[in-house]
Amino acid sequence: MLFLESPSLDPYFNLALEEHLFQTLDKQQELLMLWQNTNSIIVGRFQNTAEEINQSYVDEAQIKVARRLSGGGAVYHDIGNLNYTLLSSQTGMDSLNFLHFAQPVIQVLKKWGIQAEFNGRNDLLIDGKKFSGCAQFSNDGRLLYHGCILLHSNLDVLSAALRPRTAKFQSRGISSVASRVTTIQDHTNVPISMEAFKEALAHEIFSSSGKTVQRYRLSEQDMRAISELQKAKYATWKWNYGYYADYEMRSEQRFPWGSIEVHLNVQDGHIAEIRFFGDFFGNGDIHELEQRLVGLALRSDMEDALRAFHVPFFINGMTEKDLQDLLLYT
Numbered sequence: 515m516l517f518l519e520s521p522s523l524d525p526y527f528n529l530a531l532e533e534h535l536f537q538t539l540d541k542q543q544e545l546l547m548l549w550q551n552t553n554s555i556i557v558g559r560f561q562n563t564a565e566e567i568n569q570s571y572v573d574e575a576q577i578k579v580a581r582r583l584s585g586g587g588a589v590y591h592d593i594g595n596l597n598y599t600l601l602s603s604q605t606g607m608d609s610l611n612f613l614h615f616a617q618p619v620i621q622v623l624k625k626w627g628i629q630a631e632f633n634g635r636n637d638l639l640i641d642g643k644k645f646s647g648c649a650q651f652s653n654d655g656r657l658l659y660h661g662c663i664l665l666h667s668n669l670d671v672l673s674a675a676l677r678p679r680t681a682k683f684q685s686r687g688i689s690s691v692a693s694r695v696t697t698i699q700d701h702t703n704v705p706i707s708m709e710a711f712k713e714a715l716a717h718e719i720f721s722s723s724g725k726t727v728q729r730y731r732l733s734e735q736d737m738r739a740i741s742e743l744q745k746a747k748y749a750t751w752k753w754n755y756g757y758y759a760d761y762e763m764r765s766e767q768r769f770p771w772g773s774i775e776v777h778l779n780v781q782d783g784h785i786a787e788i789r790f791f792g793d794f795f796g797n798g799d800i801h802e803l804e805q806r807l808v809g810l811a812l813r814s815d816m817e818d819a820l821r822a823f824h825v826p827f828f829i830n831g832m833t834e835k836d837l838q839d840l841l842l843y844t
Contacts, residue, residue, distance in 0.1 A: 515723050516730040517716065520549035525556060525580040525591065530744040532599055533583055534736065536651075536658050539601060545730065546719055547599040548712055551591040554578040555675055556662075558586040558649065560800050562775070562791040563755045568677050577675055581754045583658065584649035585772075586636060587793035590675055594667035594697070596711060597660060600719070604657040612636045612648050615659040618718040619646060625714065628701050635771070636795075643696035652797055665711055666699040767840055771795075771831025776840055785810045785841075795830045803828040812841055 516539075520528050528549045535545060555577060557563050563579060566588040572579060591597065600615055613632050620638065623630045630640050638646035638661075648661035672695065699706060720727050732740075747753050766775040772794035779787035788804050806823045810816065820834040829837075 515720065515725045515727050516543060516545040517720075517727050518545065518547045518730040518732070519712075520547060521732070523550055523552045523593070524744075525551040525554040525578050526744045526749040527740065528597075529556075529580055529582055529748045530740045531732075532658065532660070533748075534740045534743060535599075536583070536601060536653075536656060538736075538739075541654075541656050542603050543601070544603075544723065544725065545599075545601040546716065547601075548716065549597045549599070550593055550595065550708075551597070552578070552593065553671065554580060554591045555588055556591060557581050557588040557754075558793055559583060559651075560585050560790060560792055560794060560796070561588060565791075566677060568675055571674050575671065575675065577671075579754050580748060582649070582660075584651040584660065585793065585795035586647065586649035588676055589647055589662050590667065590672040591662060592667050592671065594665055594708075596663045596665055596708060596715070598663070598715060598719075599658065599660040602657050602659075604652050604655050612650070612659075616646070616648055616661060618715060618722060619661065619663060621722075622711070622714045622718050623698065626698075626702055626704065626706060628698065640696055640698070640701050644694055645696050645698055650795065663711075663715075664695065664697045665706065665708060666697050669695060669697065765840055765843060767836075769831060769836065774829065774832070774840065778841070780812060783811055783813075785812065790829070794832070796828045797830070798828055800828055814838075814842065816841075 518535075520531055522528060522531075528551060531549075532547070535547070539545060553575065555567055555572065557566055557579065559582060563581065567579060612635070616632055616638055620630045620632070628640060630638050630645070633639050636648050637644045638648075646661055646663045648659065651658045762780065763778040764775065766773065772792055774790060774792035774794055777789045777791075778785065785807050788807050790800055790804065803823060803825070810819065817834045817838045820837055825832055825834050825837050
């Protein structure tokens with residue numbers, strides 16, 4: 515197993531670094547990367563950035579906004595937050611096996627006398643409050659898993675910067691960001707330094723893998739490629755915000771596997787334009803599914819027609835019936 519600590523606190527660099535390693539390392543090679551960012555919001559791949567953040571506060575506080583490769587919801591990063599990325603082969607691994615990769619965090623916290631639990635989707639909780647979220651991205655037999663851990667982050671800034679949907683709060687019986695998140699440090703009287711936590715987490719992951727560990731050193735060629743990807747993609751407005759046109763119809767629903775919002779233009783009973791947003795997870799590029807749906811007739815019996823579009827592949831957990839209802843009842 516390879517081990518790398520990112521040399522940068524820049525979210526655009528670190529997300530470019532992740533993708534570079536994902537694309538260039540041998541598919542059978544496993545890697546653990548530990549990384550931190552300065553104040554930033556990292557939005558999920560399928561989210562509408564403008565609706566997830568408090569833009570005026572973000573601008574005032576000079577918080578960077580970046581989009582990651584994986585799905586899921588928006589998260590806040592600062593230097594009190596530790597991120598860990600695991601790359602592995604997808605062979606024999608469920609497409610959304612979050613618990614497998616989150617288990618080392620649970621084990622590490624036990625050593626500090628803290629009881630953490632996995633919530634069944636993609637969050638880790640202490641006393642019912644979220645302190646860690648995780649996400650996955652897979653392609654061509656390669657799996658990228660990453661998690662963010664609130665060790666001693668500033669929750670006041672987190673609450674002010676994020677603007678989650680009211681529907682998410684209502685479905686969980688809570689009223690605000692502040693009421694559902696916590697930090698590890700809030701649950702122990704013993705100060706835990708970032709370096710101590712990094713060392714403990716890395717040791718737990720290496721021990722559970724049972725493999726020899728080798729440090730990965732970024733070459734000049736790596737750095738050039740990462741810098742180019744950072745400038746061309748991760749630091750651009752187009753990738754992080756994008757242009758979202760007005761649509762005639764809009765519908766949002768929440769399912770056990772996540773929330774999804776659809777924007778539709780319909781002409782003569784057929785889909786002319788369509789966009790999906792949400793904190794769901796999926797494989798491939800959601801724009802491919804959107805393009806396939808253009809021209810589809812909106813009918814009460816279109817469930818069979820939707821099967822040809824491989825809906826569950828692009829939106830994990832969604833059935834053709836779910837999508838039919840979402841499209842018909844906008």
